Amino acid sequence: MEDIIGHILVGIGRAAIALGEVCVDAGKGIVRGTIGVVKVAGDFMLDEVVEQVLERLVEREKRKKKRIQRHVEKLKRYAWFKALYEDKRCQEVLNYNEACRDLLSKRRYVHKLIHKEDERKAFIQRVRVGAKVNDVIWDM
Incomplete structure (x- = not known):
C-alpha cells in the first residue's frame, strides 16, 4: 500500500x-x-x-509665410521699404534670408520698423550687407 x-x-x-x-x-x-x-x-x-x-x-x-507676405505688403506703402524691395538683390535677401524672414514675421518688429528710424536704419543696413549692395543710397 x-x-x-x-x-x-x-x-x-x-x-x-x-x-x-x-x-x-x-x-x-x-x-x-x-x-x-x-x-x-x-x-x-x-x-x-x-x-x-x-x-x-x-x-x-x-x-x-502668410504673415510675412502681409507685413511686406504693409511695408511696401513706405518709400524706404519700396526702394529696398525694388532692388532685386535686396528682394532676394528679404525673401530668402532666414534671419530677415524671421524679423519680418514679427508684428512688433514691423511696428518698430515703421515708427523708429534707428531700427529702420539698422534693418536697411542688415539687408544691404546681406545683399552686398554698396552703390545705392538707402537713407530716406
Missing part, C-alpha cells in the same frame, strides 16, 4: 512539475504576445505622433 501511495505522490509531483512548465510556457507566450502588441501599438502611436508634429510644423510654416 505504501508503494502505491508513493507512486501516486510521485505521479502527482510529476504532474505538478509538468503543469508548472506548461504555465511557464504559457506565461512566456503571453509575455511575447503582449510585447508584440505593445511594439505594434507603440510603433503606430509613434507614427501618429510624428505625423501630427509634421502637420503642425507645415501649418506653422504656412501661417508664417
Whole structure:
C-alpha cells in the first residue's frame, strides 16, 4: 500500500512539475504576445505622433509665410521699404534670408520698423550687407 501511495505522490509531483512548465510556457507566450502588441501599438502611436508634429510644423510654416507676405505688403506703402524691395538683390535677401524672414514675421518688429528710424536704419543696413549692395543710397 505504501508503494502505491508513493507512486501516486510521485505521479502527482510529476504532474505538478509538468503543469508548472506548461504555465511557464504559457506565461512566456503571453509575455511575447503582449510585447508584440505593445511594439505594434507603440510603433503606430509613434507614427501618429510624428505625423501630427509634421502637420503642425507645415501649418506653422504656412501661417508664417502668410504673415510675412502681409507685413511686406504693409511695408511696401513706405518709400524706404519700396526702394529696398525694388532692388532685386535686396528682394532676394528679404525673401530668402532666414534671419530677415524671421524679423519680418514679427508684428512688433514691423511696428518698430515703421515708427523708429534707428531700427529702420539698422534693418536697411542688415539687408544691404546681406545683399552686398554698396552703390545705392538707402537713407530716406
